[in-house]
Amino acid sequence: MHRRTLAGIVTGLTLVAATGCGTSSADDPSAGSTSGKDHGAVDGAQEVAEPQLHLTTIDADGAVAQLDLLEGSSAEVGTIGAPSAVDSDGRYLFATTADGVEVVDSGMWTWDHGDHFHYYRGEPRVLGTVEGEGRATVATGPLSTAGSTGVFFHESGEAVLLDNEALADGEVRELFRLEAEPHAGMVAPFGDGALVTVADGGEVTGLSYHDAGGKADETQIACAEASGTITTRVGVVVGCADGAVLATETDGEPSFERIEYPKGTSAPRATSFxxxxxxxTVAAVSGKTEIWLLDTRERTWSHLDAGVPLRQVVAADDEEGHVLALDTTGRVRVFAAEDGRQIAATEPLVDPSDKGIDLVVDQERAYLNVPAKGVVHEIDYADKARIARTLETPTAPVFFTETGR
Known part of the structure; x- marks a missing residue:
């Protein structure tokens, strides 16, 4: 694997370069990949004509299963430890258990090549464990067969970067494992390495770039109280006390930009996206009833007031600008990004105090799990939040995600 070195720091911010496969583009997630995989292909997997959308579920005891959204068939995948949290990149599920973070491969993925996509179907399986203790923050990249995934264990301060190409081949391989002081930190994959939070007395003061071998650059990126990270079409976002840092790469040139909150705002900051x-465009809850929207292409924030207490918000970022929210009564509400008006709302669908409730959005549908009933609601959010299907899953979906995306 070829790695680029850091050079040309002229802004006081850390810069990281990644080599491109073909033409590099800010809107091509594969442009910075150094993977040898050809457009996401993996030995033993079949390339198919459409996305292989599944619901992958994990019950309270760790039983993992899948429901094929296209064919309606279901299958058991395996068993992990009892999960306390689950994160996903649309292929893998990263479940926090007593042993650390256990990794499940759904076997279904999409390779985003900017102007077109490649779709794959393989065998689902439990891959193994990233050892660690206590709460973990997981940060994923845009591609499941290239790049990396970050894991940060809060209690120990251990920062781990996983090799996605190895995951695609069935191996949990650590590119680096660093020791820092315990804090609520993160490892955000970027380029050939990752941005890792820096703390002083348990308080996050900024970010430091580490290459794939774990070597740190000397210059730190100012990002007080860093919290929340997500990879968008444009780049990697990390939330800060005064806004966000956006890490991007265009034509082989990396940069960091600060996107500050609008002047004069008193709205509570975003802590997750x-x-x-x-x-x-990504969304974040702001306080109890408000929503931040961050457009990483335009480098702008906008603020909406839903008028009701919210638990979760998700930006669909489609042509109509739908923003979905799960409120504290268990309703899914649909808002217009342009002016914040409510377009539609469901009846209460779930007890929002239940563990593991999640709202997942794709291009046409949203999915909401109801663990107490062992079902997942499929919602047509563009059609007045209509319940299109209520899907019975093979295991009670205490945690779930839509895979194949």
């Missing part, structure tokens, strides 16, 4: 995969 959610949005449809591979889109530029």
């Amino acid at each position: 959610d949005g449809r995969k591979s889109r530029p």
Whole structure:
């Protein structure tokens, strides 16, 4: 694997370069990949004509299963430890358990090549464990067969970067494992390495770039109280006390930009982000009833007031600008990004105090799990939040995600 070195720091911010496969583009997630895989292909997997959308579920005891959204068939995948949290990149599920972070491969993925996509179907399986203790923050990249995934264990301060190409081949391989002081940190994959939070007395003061071997650059990126990270169509976002840092690469040239909150705003900051995969705009809850939208292509924030207490918000970022929210009564509400008006709302669908409730959005549908009933609601958010299907899953979906995206 070829790695680029850091050079030309002229802004006081750390810069990281990544080599491109073909023409590099800010809107091509594969442009900075150094993977030897050809457009996401993996030995033993079949390339198919459409995305292989599945619901991958994990119950309270760790039983993993999948429901094929196209064919309606279901299958058991395996068993992990009892999960306390689950993160996903649309292929892998990273489940925090007593042993660390256990990795499940759904076997279904999409390779985003900017102006077109490649779709693959393989065998689902449990891959192994990233050893660690306590709460973990997981940060994923845009591609499941290239790049990396970051894991940060809060109690120990261990920062781990996983090799996605190895995951695609069935191996949990660590590119680096660093020791830092315990804090609520993150490892955000970027280029050939990652941005890792820097703390002083348990308080996050900024970010440091580490290459794939774990070597740190001397210059730190100012990002007080860093919290929340997500990879968008444009680049890697990290939330800061005064806004966000956006890490991008264009034509082989990396850069960091600060996107500050609008002057004069008193709205509570964003501490986590959610949005449809591979889109530029992401959403975050602001306080109790408000929503921040960050457009990483335009480098702008906008603020909406939903008027009701919210638990989760997700930016669909489609042509109509839908923003979906799960409120504290268990309703899914649909808002217009342009002016914040409510377009539609469901009846209460779930007890929002239940563990693991999640709202996942793709190009046409949203999915909401109801663990107590062992079902997942499929919602047509563009059609007045209509319940298109109520899907019975093979295991009670205490945690779930839509895979194949």
